Amino acid sequence: MQLPAERGTVVEDVETGWCGAVVRVEKAGGVHVVHLEDRHGRTRGFRLGPGFLVDGAPVTLTPPRAAADARLAQARAASARTASGSRAVAGQRARVASGSRIFVEGRHDAELVEKVWGDDLRVEGVVVEMLDGVDDLAGAVRAFAPGPGRRMGVLVDHLVPGTKEWRVVEQARAVRPHAAHVLVVGHPYVDVWQSVKPQRLGLETWPVVPRGTPWKVGIAAHLGWPHESQQDLAAAWRRILGAVDGYADLEPELLGRVEELIDFVTAPGS
Known part of the structure; x- marks a missing residue:
């Protein structure tokens, strides 16, 4: 079972038997280290991951979720934009549809x-x-x-x-x-x-479709995609929209x- 190493969580290290409460998690040399404080106030660091017990059950400690979520929320709030480039409005509920x-x-x-x-x-x-x-x-x-x-x-x-x-x-x-x-x-x-933009599909420009060929059929054919049926063209559009x-x-x-x-x-x- 995975368990976020939140401050105050009491765990036991399987290898050493050290038991203590999480006081902090830090990253050193590319490795997450959790620091546990025992009942005597002594602190010891352990590599975050598997090898811990909680109430006798094995757990894998992961970075604390609260801190990670807070950092993520802060980053999103600072730079959040909608797909149109507008500033995203946090917590804004959709309005009732207008007449227009x-x-x-x-x-x-x-x-x-x-x-x-x-x-x-x-x-x-x-x-x-x-x-x-x-x-x-x-x-x-x-x-x-x-x-x-x-x-x-x-x-x-x-x-x-x-x-x-x-x-x-x-x-x-x-x-x-x-x-x-x-x-x-x-x-x-x-x-x-x-x-x-054609560059999103690996093209320099959209190709010229020969007269008499339906435009969508010609584009799908040029891209090497199936184009015999409406289902093929619907799939082609999904690929374009996905880009x-x-x-x-x-x-x-x-x-x-x-x-x-x-x-x-x-x-x-x-």
Whole structure:
């Protein structure tokens, strides 16, 4: 059984029969040493680890948990950041969901936003919802019916002038009477996969996928991953998402747009 060598714990050294209470644990020459004080006030040091008894039962002494936990907590408090780079708020409970929402095109977008900005959004009480595409974005705006205290932020993939997505967004931005309470932004990437820095996957740049080949299929094939089924592509996305630890792993074109949406839906009065 493992037992933290907390101050005051009484143990017996099996080899010498020395019995005493733990007074301190220190590290000397790369080795943890526990100092035991017997009933006469004499102190002796022993190497931390196996070879001790407590009430006749063998135990392995480990570094004191309280001290280790205190050091860890102190270090975390000094440097804790969320994946988005924001200062983590210790002990902050998630707020009740606000009326405002952020909408994204699909599951992969939602999972990426959750991984990087999830802690921030929970503190703000902002929910991320999936649209399952933006072909009828104007209809989604009417259905949500944004207004005072109920803002709608939308993140769109491949929002480039002249594209189908651009025309759909222009129509959605003009929906009355909701337009003043809607913000639609987008990144230039064909798919949200591409917003992950390619270096995180061992690539210099994302490869160019031949015309006629679905983009995700082409990427998985280039990386040498299975790509024949939706299950294969889902597994490929999990590998890509797993390479993301925080905001520094994403391209600024996505970072800026998501931060813009968060500011919009959390502005005073929204």
